[in-house]
Amino acid sequence: MTVQAGLPQVTVFSLGGTIASTNDSGGDAGGVTPRLGARELVDSVPQLREVAELETVAFRRTASGDLTLRDLVSLATEITKRFESGTAGVVVTQGTDTIEETSFALDLLVRGPRPVVVTGAMRNPTLAGPDGPANLLAAVQVAASPQAAGLGTLVVFGDEIHAARFVRKTHTSSPATFRSLTAGPLGWMVEGRPRIAFRAPELQGKPTAVGDEVPAVALLKLTIGDDSRLVEQVAALGYAGLVVEAFGGGHVPARVVPALEHLAGRLPVVLASRTGGGELLRETYGFPGSERDLLSRGLIPAGFLDGPKARILLSLLLATGAGPASVRDAFEQVNVSVTAHTAA
Numbered sequence: 193m194t195v196q197a198g199l200p201q202v203t204v205f206s207l208g209g210t211i212a213s214t215n216d217s218g219g220d221a222g223g224v225t226p227r228l229g230a231r232e233l234v235d236s237v238p239q240l241r242e243v244a245e246l247e248t249v250a251f252r253r254t255a256s257g258d259l260t261l262r263d264l265v266s267l268a269t270e271i272t273k274r275f276e277s278g279t280a281g282v283v284v285t286q287g288t289d290t291i292e293e294t295s296f297a298l299d300l301l302v303r304g305p306r307p308v309v310v311t312g313a314m315r316n317p318t319l320a321g322p323d324g325p326a327n328l329l330a331a332v333q334v335a336a337s338p339q340a341a342g343l344g345t346l347v348v349f350g351d352e353i354h355a356a357r358f359v360r361k362t363h364t365s366s367p368a369t370f371r372s373l374t375a376g377p378l379g380w381m382v383e384g385r386p387r388i389a390f391r392a393p394e395l396q397g398k399p400t401a402v403g404d405e406v407p408a409v410a411l412l413k414l415t416i417g418d419d420s421r422l423v424e425q426v427a428a429l430g431y432a433g434l435v436v437e438a439f440g441g442g443h444v445p446a447r448v449v450p451a452l453e454h455l456a457g458r459l460p461v462v463l464a465s466r467t468g469g470g471e472l473l474r475e476t477y478g479f480p481g482s483e484r485d486l487l488s489r490g491l492i493p494a495g496f497l498d499g500p501k502a503r504i505l506l507s508l509l510l511a512t513g514a515g516p517a518s519v520r521d522a523f524e525q526v527n528v529s530v531t532a533h534t535a536a
């Protein structure tokens with residue numbers, strides 16, 4: 193198969209994960225580990241040569257839980273350089289465990305309309321029916337498509353096209369693990385073509401000039417019968433902020449409220465829902481520990497962002513040196529930008 197003239201240029205960055213994981217023996221002794229780089233992944237899918245002119249960058253080779261926000265700030269810088277030098281679109285391959293976080297970080301860090309598409313695999317290349325090659329092909333088809341411009345960072349997986357701001361991993365092993373519970377996917381693939389059914393508005397409130405040092409932000413999921421011991425430790429442990437994943441529309445046990453209010457007087461404390469879908473309530477319940485109570489005590493509403501995504505936004509804002517008022521404002525702007533065309 194020959195490379196076709198006039199194809200868009202797409203850069204593929206590999207970071208490791210299941211899509212790149214094999215072993216020496218071909219058997220399963222010792223398990224698979226990330227070994228393949230972007231060049232090997234691309235070479236294993238000959239159809240890619242008909243879609244784009246490909247540049248490959250083996251950026252990291254790791255399990256995705258070992259990636260850091262610092263890695264993502266560096267990756268965003270590399271992506272920006274590629275866009276400045278004319279690349280039409282970028283694909284990032286990585287482990288699926290943290291795609292919901294890394295893709296949202298790239299959504300916040302990369303500027304401009306050109307597509308960044310994140311993908312991976314649930315079945316590694318040593319298994320029957322690995323999904324990596326089909327996901328990589330679809331991701332490049334989306335990244336090379338003018339229709340994908342201006343949609344923010346996308347996650348393409350199992351022939352569905354998701355907005356990074358909504359997508360979550362929802363299953364430990366199913367290839368249909370990625371879901372956007374609140375908004376649904378933006379589109380799908382058919383016969384190698386992206387179909388975009390819904391356009392996500394451009395995100396406002398993105399952090400600007402993010403430094404290399406990203407302060408630590410804790411994420412705490414509250415559970416039935418919880419007390420305030422962990423909340424009381426957050427500042428002493430050196431965290432620069434806290435995201436609380438609360439029950440339902442944004443509720444915590446009443447006994448945790450004083451510690452949260454005290455902490456919110458010292459650090460940004462963001463209130464998110466642990467449900468995984470829908471938007472945080474603001475004005476429905478009035479009991480102690482309700483969303484109204486907590487917001488009136490200085491907690492910042494995460495809006496439609498779930499806990500892990502709210503933590504990414506808060507971390508990157510703090511990495512710009514943003515103070516409490518700017519953090520509150522940025523959360524508001526991100527939320528307003530996503531729902532700007534609907535009634536308040």
Ligand code: ASP
Nearest residue numbers: 209210255256287288289
């Ligand atoms: N199970 C993961 C994956 O799907 C491993 C990782 O996230 O690195 O790629």
